[in-house]
Structure formats: structure tokens, C-alpha cells
Amino acid sequence: MDPHPPDAAAPEASPAPVKLEFSEVAKSFEHDSQTVAALRPVSLRVHAGEFVVLFGPSGCGKSTLLNLVAGFETPTSGTITLDGKAIDGPGNDRLMMFQEHALFPWLNVIDNVMYGLRWEPGFRFRPHARRRKALELLHLVHLDEFAKSSIHELSGGMRQRVALARALAPDPKVLLIDEPFPALDALVRAKLYIELQDILVRTHKTIMSVTHDPREAACLGDRVVIFTGRPGRIRSEVRVDLPRPRDINSPEVAEHAGRINAQLEAANEEPSGSEA
Numbered sequence: 001m002d003p004h005p006p007d008a009a010a011p012e013a014s015p016a017p018v019k020l021e022f023s024e025v026a027k028s029f030e031h032d033s034q035t036v037a038a039l040r041p042v043s044l045r046v047h048a049g050e051f052v053v054l055f056g057p058s059g060c061g062k063s064t065l066l067n068l069v070a071g072f073e074t075p076t077s078g079t080i081t082l083d084g085k086a087i088d089g090p091g092n093d094r095l096m097m098f099q100e101h102a103l104f105p106w107l108n109v110i111d112n113v114m115y116g117l118r119w120e121p122g123f124r125f126r127p128h129a130r131r132r133k134a135l136e137l138l139h140l141v142h143l144d145e146f147a148k149s150s151i152h153e154l155s156g157g158m159r160q161r162v163a164l165a166r167a168l169a170p171d172p173k174v175l176l177i178d179e180p181f182p183a184l185d186a187l188v189r190a191k192l193y194i195e196l197q198d199i200l201v202r203t204h205k206t207i208m209s210v211t212h213d214p215r216e217a218a219c220l221g222d223r224v225v226i227f228t229g230r231p232g233r234i235r236s237e238v239r240v241d242l243p244r245p246r247d248i249n250s251p252e253v254a255e256h257a258g259r260i261n262a263q264l265e266a267a268n269e270e271p272s273g274s275e276a
């Protein structure tokens with residue numbers, strides 16, 4: 001059983017095996033000889049192929065949680081396992097897509113994607129294989145025609161798709177997405193979200209993402225985990241059982257977004273440190 005029962009209308013939990021398991025994971029930072037609690041103990045299971053969105057007020061520890069999965073930070077207490085093995089540092093089985101998409105402007109599109117494969121055992125000394133794989137990934141993100149383009153020639157949405165292709169290049173088991181879909185115009189955004197679901201469903205990746213946008217959470221997530229304010233703990237979950245691809249502007253997504261927002265408001269009203 002997951003420690004956070006989903007809301008009443010939710011269907012049965014996914015029967016897929018557990019990919020990531022967080023057991024009482026807490027994190028605090030030492031700053032100016034003071035201890036800052038970033039995350040209170042969090043217990044959560046993420047199943048293979050599941051898309052879990054973390055949602056909560058600024059500073060509640062969402063990025064911290066992703067950094068712990070990536071192995072960039074270590075928990076102060078508790079454990080995180082991937083396929084039953086404790087995470088004890090960074091690894092290519094987990095890949096993070098950051099807020100700023102961190103493409104190399106001096107490399108063209110295909111070279112940016114090939115860069116994601118440079119240390120992979122099957123590709124390291126095989127530039128042709130790297131190029132073939134990079135072209136496959138560009139096909140997946142619908143950018144075949146832009147392989148030789150410079151990064152500055154691409155729109156914001158296209159850059160995000162290049163970043164996604166690069167993140168998918170080493171075939172990670174887990175994709176970690178920290179708010180990489182900021183201000184895009186409404187039409188580009190709706191199209192990107194449809195494409196994103198198509199790509200992600202086809203790759204069967206296990207995904208954890210962070211957003212401040214309840215519609216994005218409802219559009220992308222199978223499950224949205226809502227945090228309280230800093231130091232965060234999980235307050236509740238909203239399961240989104242809508243068929244894919246979902247249109248971010250649809251009334252069904254809006255209805256779920258409303259429920260997610262209501263949970264956030266309730267979390268904000270609780271006094272900090274509340275164990276409700």
C-alpha cells in the first residue's frame with residue numbers, strides 16, 4: 001500500500017512494479033552554522049512507467065527531492081531505492097532536465113543530442129552509432145528536419161524537445177523534470193504538451209516532474225503529489241485518470257487542476273509543522 005491514500009474517486013493503484021521507493025526521506029541543509037530543514041520525512045512509491053508530478057509552494061523541497069533521486073544530494077535520514085537498490089550517487093539510470101534547458105549553443109541540434117551518448121558503453125567509440133541513435137531520438141521529438149540547425153534558430157518549444165531528446169539519449173530508467181516548461185505562448189504550449197505525452201507514453205519512462213502550474217500537473221501526471229509549505233511533507237495526492245493525450249485546455253484537465261489547487265490552498269492554510 002502507498003502510504004498516502006489517493007482521493008476517494010481514484011481508481012486502484014497501478015499494478016506495475018515499484019520503481020522508486022522513498023522511505024521516511026528527510027533533508028536538512030547546514031547554512032551559516034544553522035540547520036535549515038528542507039523536507040520532512042517523505043514516504044512514497046513510484047511505479048514503473050508512472051508519471052508523478054510534485055506540486056507545492058515555493059521552497060517546500062520539490063527540487064530537493066528530485067536532487068536526492070538524481071544523487072546530487074544525500075538524504076539526512078531515510079532511504080531512496082531504485083529497483084530495490086539504494087541510490088548512493090549520480091548515475092545515467094536517472095536523468096534530470098533542468099529549468100534552463102542547458103543546451104550547448106555552439107553545437108548544432110544533432111550534436112547536442114549526440115553529446116548525451118558520449119560516455120555510453122555501446123556508443124563511446126562509435127560515432128556512426130551515436131549519430132543513428134540521435135537521429136532516431138530527433139524523429140521521436142519530431143525534429144528530423146532540424147538536425148543540422150543551430151540552437152538559436154529554434155523556438156522555445158523546439159529547444160525543449162531537443163533537451164528532451166538529449167535527456168532520453170542514454171535511455172535512463174527515470175526521467176526527472178524540474179520545471180522545464182515555462183512561458184510559452186498558449187498554442188505552442190498546448191501542442192508541446194500533446195507531443196510530450198505522446199513521446200513519454202511511447203518511451204514508457206518512469207517520470208517525476210515539478211511544476212507550479214496545476215493545469216500542467218493535471219495534463220501530464222498520472223498522480224499529483226501535493227506538499228505543504230517549507231519544510232515540506234506530503235499532504236495529499238490527486239490521481240488523474242483521464243485518457244491520453246490530454247489537451248491542457250480541456251474542461252476535464254481544468255476540473256482536475258481545480259482539485260489540485262484546492263489541495264494546495266488547504267495545505268497553505270495549515271500551520272507550518274502541522275501533522276494533519
Ligand SMILES: Nc1ncnc2c1ncn2[C@@H]1O[C@H](COP(=O)(O)OP(=O)(O)OP(=O)(O)O)[C@@H](O)[C@H]1O
Nearest residue numbers: 029031036038057058059060061062063064065230
Ligand atoms: N544547497 C542548499 N543549501 C542550503 N539550503 C538549500 C539548498 N538547497 C535548497 N535549500 C533550501 O531548502 C528549501 C527547499 O528548497 P527547494 O529548492 O527544494 O524548494 P522548491 O520546492 O523546489 O522551491 P521552488 O518551487 O521555489 O523551486 C529552501 O528553503 C531552500 O532555501
Ligand SMILES: [Mg+2]
Nearest residue numbers: 062063064210
Ligand atoms: Mg524548485
